[in-house]
Amino acid sequence: MSDELTDIYQELILDHSRHPHNFRTMDGPSRMVDAHNPLCGDTLKLYVRIENGRVVDASFKGRGCAISMASASMLTDRVKGCSLAEAADLFETMHHLLTGTGRPEPTDLGELGALAGVRHYPMRVKCATLSWHALKAALTEGEPAMVSTE
Amino acid sequence: MGLDCAAESITAATPTARWDPGAVRSDFPALQQEVRGAPLAYLDNAATAQKPQAVIEAVARYYREDNANVHRAVHLLSARATAAYEGARAKVARFLNARSAAEIVFLRGTTEAINLVANSLGLQAGDEVALTHMEHHANIVPWQLQQAASGAALRVLPISPRGELEIEAVEGLLSTRTRLVTVTHVSNVLGTVNPIHEIVDIAHKRGIPVLVDGAQAVPHLEVDVQALDCDFYCLSGHKLFGPTGIGVLYGKAERLSALPPYQGGGEMIRRVSFEGTKFADPPQRFEAGTPHIAGAVGLGAAVGYLQGLDRVAAAEHEQGLLRYATQRLREVPGLRIIGESPDKIAVVSFVMEGVHAHDIGTVLDHKGVAVRAGHHCAMPLMDFYGVPATARASFAFYNTREEVDRLVEGLQLAREMLA
Numbered sequence: 001m002s003d004e005l006t007d008i009y010q011e012l013i014l015d016h017s018r019h020p021h022n023f024r025t026m027d028g029p030s031r032m033v034d035a036h037n038p039l040c041g042d043t044l045k046l047y048v049r050i051e052n053g054r055v056v057d058a059s060f061k062g063r064g065c066a067i068s069m070a071s072a073s074m075l076t077d078r079v080k081g082c083s084l085a086e087a088a089d090l091f092e093t094m095h096h097l098l099t100g101t102g103r104p105e106p107t108d109l110g111e112l113g114a115l116a117g118v119r120h121y122p123m124r125v126k127c128a129t130l131s132w133h134a135l136k137a138a139l140t141e142g143e144p145a146m147v148s149t150e
Numbered sequence: 151m152g153l154d155c156a157a158e159s160i161t162a163a164t165p166t167a168r169w170d171p172g173a174v175r176s177d178f179p180a181l182q183q184e185v186r187g188a189p190l191a192y193l194d195n196a197a198t199a200q201k202p203q204a205v206i207e208a209v210a211r212y213y214r215e216d217n218a219n220v221h222r223a224v225h226l227l228s229a230r231a232t233a234a235y236e237g238a239r240a241k242v243a244r245f246l247n248a249r250s251a252a253e254i255v256f257l258r259g260t261t262e263a264i265n266l267v268a269n270s271l272g273l274q275a276g277d278e279v280a281l282t283h284m285e286h287h288a289n290i291v292p293w294q295l296q297q298a299a300s301g302a303a304l305r306v307l308p309i310s311p312r313g314e315l316e317i318e319a320v321e322g323l324l325s326t327r328t329r330l331v332t333v334t335h336v337s338n339v340l341g342t343v344n345p346i347h348e349i350v351d352i353a354h355k356r357g358i359p360v361l362v363d364g365a366q367a368v369p370h371l372e373v374d375v376q377a378l379d380c381d382f383y384c385l386s387g388h389k390l391f392g393p394t395g396i397g398v399l400y401g402k403a404e405r406l407s408a409l410p411p412y413q414g415g416g417e418m419i420r421r422v423s424f425e426g427t428k429f430a431d432p433p434q435r436f437e438a439g440t441p442h443i444a445g446a447v448g449l450g451a452a453v454g455y456l457q458g459l460d461r462v463a464a465a466e467h468e469q470g471l472l473r474y475a476t477q478r479l480r481e482v483p484g485l486r487i488i489g490e491s492p493d494k495i496a497v498v499s500f501v502m503e504g505v506h507a508h509d510i511g512t513v514l515d516h517k518g519v520a521v522r523a524g525h526h527c528a529m530p531l532m533d534f535y536g537v538p539a540t541a542r543a544s545f546a547f548y549n550t551r552e553e554v555d556r557l558v559e560g561l562q563l564a565r566e567m568l569a
Contacts, residue, residue, distance in 0.1 A: 005516045009509075009567055017568075040508050041525045041538040063538055065506035066568060124512060 007117035008124070009066065017066035022059040022076035034146045035062075035134035037126055042068050046134035048079070055082050060134075065127050067118060072131035074111050084139055091136045098128045168460060169467040175548045177202040177455075188518030191553040196338050196366060196497050196544030197522050199391045201452075208451035209393060212444045219440055221417065235443050238450030239433070245453040246383065246400055247374040253406065255433040256446050259397030260365040261288040263384035264332070266399055266436060267361055268292035270409040271329060275301030278328045282307040282315055282344070283534055284337040287527040289363045293332070302329070309534065313340035313489040320352050328353075331360045335367035335383075339526045339542065340489030341472075341497030343371070350379050359405060365389055369546065370468060370495040372461055381405045387445060391546075392452035396445030399436070406432035413438040464547035471545045471554060472496040478558045484569060485561065488535055496545035499526075502561070504569040507539040513564040514541075519557050 026032075026047035033046045044062025048055055058076040063069075075094075079087050094112060095101075100119040118128045133147045175181050180200045183190050192200060212234060218227035220235045236251070243251040257263050273279070273296050281289060283306055293304055305323045308316045315333075324331070331353045336343050346362055353360045359381035367373060368385045375383050382405065387396040401409075411418055411429055415438035420428040429435050475498050479485055484503035502510060511523035522542045525532045532538060543557055 005513065005567075008512065014568065039524065041529065041532060042508075043538075065508040067509070121512060124508070127508060 004117070004120055008121060010114055010117070012111060012114045013066060013070040016070035016073040020060075020069050020073035022073065022080075023061065024059045025061055026057065026059050029057075031138040032145060033134040033137045035130050035137075036146070036148050037064070037068070037130050038148055039126060040065070042127070042130065044068070044072055044131060044134065046072070046076075046131060046138055048135075048138045050084070053084050055079050055084070055087055060131065064130070065124075067115075067124055067127040068130050071115055071128045074115070075131045075135060078110070078112060079135060087135065087139055091132055091139070094132050095129065098125055098132070168463040169547070171467065171548050171550050174459070177204070178548060179203060179206065181548060185518045185520075186516055188556075191517075191519040191549075191556050193543040193545060193549065193553065193557060194520045194522050195369070195546040195549075196389070196542065198388045198394070199369060199546055200548070201391055201393070201448075202455050204455045205392055205448045205451045209444050209448040212447045217444075220443055221434075231443055234447050234450075235441065238446040238453075241450040241453045242398055245457065246398075247376050248400055249376065250403065252431070252433055253400055253403055255399040255401065255406070255436045256441050257397050257399055257436070258395055258442070259386040259388070260363055260384040261292075261386075261397075263382075263397055263399035264289055264361070264363065265292045266412040267330075267332075267382055267401075267409070268296050269412050271296075272410070273297075273300040273302040273329060276327055277302040278305050278325060279303075280305040280307055280320075280323055280328055280331045282333050283309045284313065284315070284340060284342065284528065284531050285332075285334055286338055286363065286365070287529070288365075289332055289334060290530070306530075307333075312491055313337065313342050314491045314493075315342075315344050315349075317345060317348055320349060324353065324356055324358060326356075328356070328358050331358055332363070333360065334363040334365075335373075336364075336370070336495050336497075337489065337528075337531075338366045338497070339499050339528045339531055339540065340491065341494035341499075341544075342489060342491040343367070343493045343495060346378050346380060354379070366495065366497070370465060372465075375400050387449040387452065390449070390452055391455065393442075393445045393448035396442045396449050398449075401432070403432070406436070409436075411435050411438070415439045417441070459547070467547055468496040468545055468549075471549055471551065472498070474551055475543065475545070475554045475557070478554055479561070482558060482561050482565065484565060488537070488540055496549075497542065498544075499540040499542045501537050501540050502565060502569065505564055507541040509568050510541045510561065510564050513567065514557065514560040517556060517560040517563070519553070519560050521557070 029047040030050040031048050036043050042064030044060050047059045049057040058079050060072045118124050137147045178200045216230040218231040220232045239254045240251045243254045279293050350360050361382040362380045364383050364385045368390050381402050383400040385398050388394040418435050418438040420430050486501050488499045507523035524539050
């Protein structure tokens with residue numbers, strides 16, 4: 001099997017996709033965003049609870065490929081406890097990492113660095129960025145509660 | 151059949167012996183390459199087909215030697231370009247067995263052809279258009295736009311779980327207000343070949359015209375529009391081994407004559423003044439602006455290439471691939487084929503338990519096997535089967551059993567890795 005394939009489908013990503021963390025609806029979220037990838041039909045709902053300028057809880061529901069499920073699972077793990085500014089920074093960092101437009105060191109990102117492999121697959125980048133666009137919308141007052149990666 | 155046993159057994163033993171995919175493969179430069187370290191197995195022909203050298207060269211030679219605008223100037227190059235463009239129209243007319251080349255309108259593709267008819271039909275509030283549950287978005291959305299603009303209604307003809315049109319339900323969904331039945335000849339997801347003859351019979355008994363979306367049919371079936379007796383037939387050049395950006399609307403002469411223009415501009419007029427404009431007759435009436443001349447020339451070359459093949463043997467080869475692929479795919483645990491009509495072209499859509507179609511697509515890509523994963527521009531059909539997406543392998547006459555084997559090996563790997 002080629003290295004690129006094991007890179008994109010490494011064990012950590014497969015674990016998250018098979019057993020996604022925070023895979024649940026949320027009662028009374030501060031924000032709920034519907035995210036949709038019209039390219040493949042994948043949809044997910046991202047829920048966040050914000051208290052005193054901090055993300056205190058994050059969860060998601062939906063269906064999609066291994067990459068989009070793993071990305072959303074890792075996102076919800078990571079964003080919990082972040083201030084709004086930190087979460088916004090995290091979006092920027094991940095956006096650069098996944099689209100290959102910046103050069104953040106995956107090692108600084110912990111588990112999230114495992115998603116860096118999608119940079120080699122232009123057709124799969126939107127799978128990984130779907131939940132992150134939902135997060136950005138959830139953090140921004142006045143943003144529509146619906147995002148699309150197209 | 152009346153044949154003796156010996157003759158039948160010979161027929162059965164050598165169903166594809168007349169066809170050598172290796173020989174035709176050499177006509178297709180794109181098939182000669184490796185991708186990701188493996189020979190390309192191109193199984194995405196329903197999205198677009200590869201182009202034979204004859205098409206590539208016809209387009210290049212047109213630009214190299216004959217390039218000029220058509221129907222305008224008196225100089226020699228314009229005469230050659232016009233002859234090439236109109237020659238392509240005549241070739242397409244013969245290919246479809248149209249009565250006359252004037253029944254062939256060159257457009258961008260099937261999508262534009264359907265949009266033309268939808269826009270020009272003059273639908274009004276209370277009118278109805280009947281279409282099937284297995285249509286491509288190109289045969290749904292143009293009608294929805296007209297629905298919004300005119301107040302006309304859509305009637306959806308149901309399909310069975312096997313992916314066949316419920317033909318007995320068609321009659322009951324037609325009414326005195328039905329202006330058109332619009333139906334795909336072959337489903338791009340299911341591969342199902344629809345019974346166009348029967349549909350046309352039912353519709354014509356009530357005086358209702360029928361439009362057929364032939365985009366997926368013409369690469370596989372020999373289409374005779376007079377025998378089908380449909381009123382409109384649409385196709386895309388790029389799925390027929392021709393260039394992108396060129397397609398055809400066939401319409402019976404009396405049907406085309408009854409339609410007003412779709413777009414205005416040069417080429418489509420007889421006389422223009424500020425008081426009013428007299429439009430040209432079909433097909434020029436529907437070809438506003440400088441057309442895609444090179445595309446038409448390339449499509450003419452594609453049609454010529456196909457007519458040089460033994461298309462009966464090619465179709466038998468494709469059916470052999472379909473049977474083999476269906477049998478091999480059923481060996482893959484957790485795999486479910488979607489679309490099980492006995493009357494199919496060589497398209498196999500499937501889902502795999504626990505593995506998303508996009509992940510299947512990426513794993514196969516690593517093996518050099520190109521398939522399509524997604525909703526295939528048929529979201530109502532995905533909803534019908536309750537799946538967000540399918541993977542789809544679609545074959546052409548240049549594909550081989552070895553490529554089917556590589557598809558199955560890739561699927562086994564996807565299952566081991568991801569399920």
